[in-house]
Amino acid sequence: MRALIFGLTTSLMFSGEIRAAENGPGVTDSEILIGQTNPYSGPLSAYATQGHAQAAYYKMVNDQGGVNGRKIKLISLDDAYSPPKTVEQHRRLIESDEVFGIVGTMGTPTNSAIVKYVNSKAVPHIFLATGASKWGDVASYPWTMGWYPTxxxxxxxxxxxxxxxxxxxxxxxxxxxxxxxxxxxxxxxxxxxxxxxxxxxxxxxxxxxxxxxxxxxxxxxxxxxxxxxxxxxxxxxxxxxxxxxxxxxxxxxxxxxxxxxxxxxxxxxxxxxxxxxxxxxYVKDPSDPQFANDPGMKSYLAFMKQYYPEGDAKDPQNQIGVSIAATFVQVLRQCGSDLSRENLMKQASNIKELELPLLLPGIKLNTSPDDHYPIEQLQxxxxxxxxxxxxxxxxxxx
CATH class of the missing domain: 3.40.50.2300 (Response regulator)
Structure with a gap:
């Protein structure tokens, strides 16, 4: 099972002055609280399995000791793919639950409804389950980053x-x-x-x-x-x-x-x-015989059996959910002891040649302060x- 986490390319070196920073909201000595919405009801409910897969992945990470000694807690709320509901739920997550960041919220119109709000609050709004080009508009939305190829x-x-x-x-x-x-x-x-x-x-x-x-x-x-x-x-x-x-x-x-x-x-x-x-x-197909003995695929299938048995391992939305969560875990590792919101964005913008176990060979994640498009390749x-x-x-x- 460790292949899904420790198969990642770790890049802990980053430039900039080392300074003591206060941890962001949602961070305690034992926990990192993040939030998102998914369409658990409504016309796009078939995609909501992504949220379940992410929660299951974080549970696996927590069972293995968490990240740098802290457990990840995900609050995933239903917005029914309705933008007004998305706004309402994210206000709750940021103002009431006081999450560290928004990670993996689903949908283009839904994220469009909240992008100005979360940026005005300087809340990380990252690895969104949408491929809209505007999530890479660093000048307008510096706290936002997509995950999908655009x-x-x-x-x-x-x-x-x-x-x-x-x-x-x-x-x-x-x-x-x-x-x-x-x-x-x-x-x-x-x-x-x-x-x-x-x-x-x-x-x-x-x-x-x-x-x-x-x-x-x-x-x-x-x-x-x-x-x-x-x-x-x-x-x-x-x-x-x-x-x-x-x-x-x-x-x-x-x-x-x-x-x-x-x-x-x-x-x-x-x-x-x-x-x-x-x-x-851009993700491997579990039903494709060429991946039958692939280490990443074997780890994924074992993970699904243990942590999300009710999920369909052949549904690519689950692979995407796992991969989004794995990307976030990698960025948390890069953050080290500086769990400020500013450093979370800094590290999300410093992903180098990251190979995830479920992505097709040759497809790697790269970001920079001027490039908020993690995946830029397709087959x-x-x-x-x-x-x-x-x-x-x-x-x-x-």
Missing amino acids: YRSEGMIYGTYIRDTIKDAKIAILSQNDDYGRDFVSGFKAGLGEAANKLIVKELTYEVSEPTIDSDIITLKASGANVLFSAVTAKAAAQTIKKAAELDWHPTHFLVQNANSIATVLTPAGLDHSVGIISAA LVKFDGKAWQPFGPVLGSH
Whole structure:
């Protein structure tokens, strides 16, 4: 089990004057209190398993003695993916619970609702479960840092691939009508370049609260498109795949990695309907035979069995949750005895060549004071009916 923690690349050397600092709120001699929200209810509840996985990981770390003698306590609250609720819950976490920092809060519109508030309070707001580009805007939000590869950069990779490899493409786009969807689409169009307006024949958006997007798929098929870009989340992704199959519509389908889970998306939609879908990956697939003897994967599966047995080890959201928590543990180690909020941000901005056990080979985390994008690489993958098969090189995504 120690591979998940001690397999990390530790970088304890950092520049700057060594000084005595007061510990931040939420830090005692025995405990470090952090907070977050997740959609434990509502339309995106399929993603909330991330919060459970993080809590389980911190329990494992605590069972092994904690970090520098302190145990990590996570308060993870439900915001139902509703921005007003996110604001309410984070006010509670910061003003009532007095957490050390916000770590791993889920969602683009939800984090957008709180980013100005947490920065005004000078509270670390880090390793967010969202790939919006703005989390790397150090000038505007110095206390904020994402974790995912950015949605814009992922979209750009798909657009560039289509521009360079698919002849006579007629593209339809379905995207979630919020910052999440807009980030993907802006990157996608940038990747297509000057040809974007000519290649895109139909573009639709949907609200995350809509019960079904079937009518959108009917409209997109009617456009004559032979390429479909789905900048969606899990529920809409499964509906898209299933409805396209019902309509006997078989475009070359590009599906964002945030919605490409075999367990929670492709299987409900029908694995036979999902063959040929192209996506991107940065975490290892537990169902892929090439990782059967991988030490990081073995440790992860043992961890899930012991600490989160009710979770689906094949759901990539759990791997992401574990990896976010492992990143935070690494940064705490780098903090040493200086557990001020300022030093937490300093160390989060000083991650060097960090290899996490569940990330694909060649993908490493790096940050600096001017670079708040920890993951900037992706691997294109294609679904063969059983697993995602990588093709081409690992691509820079920012």
